[in-house]
Amino acid sequence: xxxxxxxxxxxxxxxxxxxxxxxxxxxxxxxPLTVLSFAFALVIAAAVALVQFAQxxxxxxxxxxxxxxxxxxxxxxxLFIIFYGLPSMGIVLDAFPTAVIAFSINEGAYCAxxxxxxxxxxxxxxxxxxxxxxxxxxxxxxxxxxxxxxxTAFPPLSNSLIGMVKDTSLAAxxxxxxMFMATQRVASYTYQFLPVxxxxxxxxxMFCTVLTWVQKQGEKYLNAHGFN
Amino acid sequence: MPMLEVHDIxxxxxxxxxxxxxxxxxxxxxxxxxxxxSGSGKTTxxxxxxxxxxxxxGRLTFDGEPFDLARVSHADIARIRRxxxxxxxxxxxxxxxxxxxxxxxxxxxxxxxxxxxxxEIAVQMLEKVGMADRCSHYPHQLxxxxxxxxxxxxxxxxxxxxxxFDEPTSALDPELTGEVLDVMRQLAAEGxxxxxxxxxxxxxxxxxxxxxxxxxxQVVETAPSAAFFANPRQERTRAFLSRIANR
Numbered sequence: 001x002x003x004x005x006x007x008x009x010x011x012x013x014x015x016x017x018x019x020x021x022x023x024x025x026x027x028x029x030x031x032p033l034t035v036l037s038f039a040f041a042l043v044i045a046a047a048v049a050l051v052q053f054a055q056x057x058x059x060x061x062x063x064x065x066x067x068x069x070x071x072x073x074x075x076x077x078x079l080f081i082i083f084y085g086l087p088s089m090g091i092v093l094d095a096f097p098t099a100v101i102a103f104s105i106n107e108g109a110y111c112a113x114x115x116x117x118x119x120x121x122x123x124x125x126x127x128x129x130x131x132x133x134x135x136x137x138x139x140x141x142x143x144x145x146x147x148x149x150x151x152t153a154f155p156p157l158s159n160s161l162i163g164m165v166k167d168t169s170l171a172a173x174x175x176x177x178x179m180f181m182a183t184q185r186v187a188s189y190t191y192q193f194l195p196v197x198x199x200x201x202x203x204x205x206m207f208c209t210v211l212t213w214v215q216k217q218g219e220k221y222l223n224a225h226g227f228n
Numbered sequence: 229m230p231m232l233e234v235h236d237i238x239x240x241x242x243x244x245x246x247x248x249x250x251x252x253x254x255x256x257x258x259x260x261x262x263x264x265x266s267g268s269g270k271t272t273x274x275x276x277x278x279x280x281x282x283x284x285x286g287r288l289t290f291d292g293e294p295f296d297l298a299r300v301s302h303a304d305i306a307r308i309r310r311x312x313x314x315x316x317x318x319x320x321x322x323x324x325x326x327x328x329x330x331x332x333x334x335x336x337x338x339x340x341x342x343x344x345x346x347x348e349i350a351v352q353m354l355e356k357v358g359m360a361d362r363c364s365h366y367p368h369q370l371x372x373x374x375x376x377x378x379x380x381x382x383x384x385x386x387x388x389x390x391x392x393f394d395e396p397t398s399a400l401d402p403e404l405t406g407e408v409l410d411v412m413r414q415l416a417a418e419g420x421x422x423x424x425x426x427x428x429x430x431x432x433x434x435x436x437x438x439x440x441x442x443x444x445x446q447v448v449e450t451a452p453s454a455a456f457f458a459n460p461r462q463e464r465t466r467a468f469l470s471r472i473a474n475r
Contacts, residue, residue: 125320128280129379132314133334133386134306143337147324 011195018186022179022200026207029178033096033168037103038161044108049115054137063112070109076170078102083174099171103164111160118153119145151222158215162208169204179203229292231256231421232277232390237286237297239269239276246272247283248445252423254390254438259422261432261453264442265468270425271317273442274394277423278314279305291389310338313383313391317398319375321367321382327354328363331382339386346385353381357411373404380411384420391415393424429472433457441465 006012048066051059070078083098093101122145130140169180183200187193230253239247246269254260262270276283276297283297290308321330331350335341341349354360357377367375376396383391393412397405409431416422416435426432432439432453439456441449441464449462460466 123318123320125316125318126322129314129316129320129322129382130333131280132278132309132312133382134310134338135334136306136338139337143333144322144324151324 011192014186014190014192015195015199018183018190018196018199021186022182022196022203025177025182026179026203029096029176030165030168031207033099033103033171033176033178034161034165036100037107037168038164040100040104041107041111041160041164042157044104045111045115048108048112049119050141052112052116053119067109067112070106075102075106075167076173078106079170079174095171095174095176098174099168099176103168103171107160107164111157114153114156114160115149118149118156121152122148154218154222155215158211158218162211162215165207165211166204230254230289231291232423233289234273234277234297235287235289237273237276238284239272239281239286240284246445247276247286250286250442250445250447252277252440252447252450254421254423256389256421257419258438259416259420259424259436260438260440261436262423262425262440262442263427263429263432263468264448268442269445270442271394274392274423274425278309278312278392280314310386311389313386313388315376315379315383315391315393315396317395319367319372319379319399321375321379323367325366326363327359327365327367327370327378330367330378331385334382334386349385350381353385354378356384356414357381358407371404372400373407376400376408377411380408380415384415390421390423393422393426395425395427397426397428429457441468443468 007016048063052063079099079102082093082102083095086093126144126148127137127140130144131137135143168178171178172181172184175181179200183196187196190196233253235251237247237250238245248269250269250273252260252262252273262273264270272281275281276286277288279300286297288295288297288300290311295304295308321327322333325333328347328350331353332343332346335346335349336343351360351363354363357380359374359377359381362370362374362378367378370378380391380396396412397408400408405428409428412422412424412431413435424431424436436453439449439451439453440447441456441460441462443464449456449460449465451461456465457469460469
């Protein structure tokens, strides 16, 4: 039987055996790492974008410095500074929290610019109209400006999230046992580099396909609820 | 005693002096039209009066209560704005809200009115401007004239003592200006106090009680509207009116 022959093929056997070994760290580490980091990144980004949008003195300048430094240095270097560098100052963190911190800070800077651009794309007349019906700055922000900005920011923020899923593979460099590290292990004892790394690529693609679908549903929802 | 009085407003944008000491007063129930060529400062004046621009100096008396325009507090601004309505040239309807929500927003959020009561008022106001059948539409689904009528309903909903109109028909196709002007005419007939920056000479002549003619950041002439059009006193006013008439 052709099917049985296929199953006896060594490459196919490796692929089947390694699939759970790669997928499980993906579910147990890559996804939580992405979700946690992105959630914190959004909080940082919203705050950093808002202090700029509201032109809060001092904080606004600090926001610019933060974005300048973070965007101007490699993510891998930031990971290494926190994980390998900070212990010399007595700050010792586990690998996973280190990764969450580094990814949050890094992605926060990029998302802050996305959110700032989205806020600035809302016409100033929307704010003025809110004032003229008696609303306060914060009321207009919450009810009118932020929802409109959310619609604009949604596709680029989805981009960032999808990008982050793949960037988490860098965490392997600081001993986080995520999907990429798991694959490296499989590859190093099977010597099946091409099929195994392709398998990893397909699993990342699966994750991102789900997120692409979620993005599409999200946009549909927003469009149906007046966020357009 | 006038409901609204402004005295000696100055406003510059950088080196450009836009308002050079403007006085204005509006009595309750009056419809005051502000006319003048483009760049004369009409819109800036209106925006300063509702604090959308911060005047460099000047005094404002609202309902007998005096304010220094350069130093008025946020709390006072909020308090005065609750007694006024503003209709923009570009409508500025909330783009993420339905027609009904556009009108209820100021009542529910700013005035903490229960939703049911706010919606009842909103429907009444939308009926007044002939838009009650579009309650669940979003602004982008409406024509310019329809959007502006909803904007008027939004301004009316908070029962303002005065409504400011900033060139309410200037962004509209000519065939749509009529529906907006009709609504404004009806409001005037009901005794609403209105301060209207406009290029609509017909509206100024037929509906307004007073006309203020501005040029180059100053008031050139203020007169009851019949007298203003029949018998302009100032040379510059006559020149403006003849330019309009010859168009």
